[in-house]
Amino acid sequence: MSIHALYGSPPAGLCEIPAGARQCSPLVPGSLDLENPGEALASLTMYAPPGTIERRYALALALRAMSTLAPGTALAPKDKGGSRIGKELEAFGCVVEEDSKQHHKICRFQKPAALSGIDEALREGAPRFLEALQLHTQPGVFSWDRLDSGSLLLLECLPAFEGRGADLGAGLGVLSRKILESKKVKQLHLAELDGRAVRAARKNITDARTVFHWCDVRNVSELPANLDFVVSNPPFHDTGAEDRSLGITFIKKSAALLRAGGVCWLVANRHLPYEQAMQEAFSNVKLAKETSAFKVFEAFK
Numbered sequence: 468m469s470i471h472a473l474y475g476s477p478p479a480g481l482c483e484i485p486a487g488a489r490q491c492s493p494l495v496p497g498s499l500d501l502e503n504p505g506e507a508l509a510s511l512t513m514y515a516p517p518g519t520i521e522r523r524y525a526l527a528l529a530l531r532a533m534s535t536l537a538p539g540t541a542l543a544p545k546d547k548g549g550s551r552i553g554k555e556l557e558a559f560g561c562v563v564e565e566d567s568k569q570h571h572k573i574c575r576f577q578k579p580a581a582l583s584g585i586d587e588a589l590r591e592g593a594p595r596f597l598e599a600l601q602l603h604t605q606p607g608v609f610s611w612d613r614l615d616s617g618s619l620l621l622l623e624c625l626p627a628f629e630g631r632g633a634d635l636g637a638g639l640g641v642l643s644r645k646i647l648e649s650k651k652v653k654q655l656h657l658a659e660l661d662g663r664a665v666r667a668a669r670k671n672i673t674d675a676r677t678v679f680h681w682c683d684v685r686n687v688s689e690l691p692a693n694l695d696f697v698v699s700n701p702p703f704h705d706t707g708a709e710d711r712s713l714g715i716t717f718i719k720k721s722a723a724l725l726r727a728g729g730v731c732w733l734v735a736n737r738h739l740p741y742e743q744a745m746q747e748a749f750s751n752v753k754l755a756k757e758t759s760a761f762k763v764f765e766a767f768k
């Protein structure tokens with residue numbers, strides 16, 4: 468009984484986090500796999516995700532992994548699922564004590580001797596193959612049940628690449644799958660923060676030229692340099708809030724990974740002001756395509 472599990476990063480001052488708690492959010496590279504933690508959890512602190520299916524799945528996984536009577540705290544902003552956590556835990560058989568603080572609901576409970584309804588939550592949130600998309604995927608992953616419009620536009624524009632490249636923020640591997648259609652691509656590195664997406668992408672792409680990296684592109688050091696091309700539909704949200712600096716970091720990282728003359732293809736929502744960062748990072752930036760919603764850049768280092 469030694470694992471104290473922490474899921475996500477609760478804001479300071481809302482709950483106590485046991486010393487030495489082990490991260491188990493799929494959004495933290497290298498974190499403990501709640502599906503297979505190895506031993507029973509002695510306690511759980513969960514900053515619960517906003518999506519209902521994803522949250523119920525994470526709560527059900529955690530409850531299954533906890534030892535009987537182990538204490539748990541699950542919290543979230545009231546308007547991002549927090550006001551529903553209490554009822555969700557009760558439906559799983561927990562007796563819940565609810566508290567409110569700084570626009571959050573904080574629910575304390577113990578794992579009951581008998582759980583109810585977790586199988587349904589585990590089924591609803593489980594990884595699956597979507598016939599319509601021909602993709603392995605999972606609720607909670609970016610654009611898990613439809614192709615993103617920005618990615619679709621970028622797919623229309625991508626040329627047949629040659630040599631070694633990377634897909635930064637590769638998600639389920641939608642862009643990578645297309646890139647690998649070119650036989651002249653020698654190696655492709657998929658870099659992605661969400662471990663669930665990486666797991667699905669490994670099933671979606673079984674090409675031997677592929678290397679998967681469960682990593683944070685902001686501080687990854689394991690990607691090789693001198694690449695011939697980089698492709699990205701960069702994220703612009705960090706833990707739910709818009710964060711434009713994330714996209715700018717992806718732009719700088721793309722340039723840093725390329726050889727001189729290497730090319731970056733990147734799609735961005737129109738409202739995001741990436742032009743200056745692109746101009747600063749690359750020697751030649753072209754607007755390859757624009758629509759009322761997106762811009763596609765082709766930029767040479």
Ligand SMILES: C[S@@+](CC[C@H](N)C(=O)[O-])C[C@H]1O[C@@H](n2cnc3c(N)ncnc32)[C@H](O)[C@@H]1O
Nearest residue numbers: 609618636637638641659660661683684700702
């Ligand atoms: C706009 S989505 C694009 C996904 C995929 N390329 C596609 O076209 O469907 C951005 C992706 O970046 C991932 N991501 C977010 N922050 C990241 C980070 N710091 N490092 C690596 N990937 C990140 C997200 O999980 C998401 O899968």
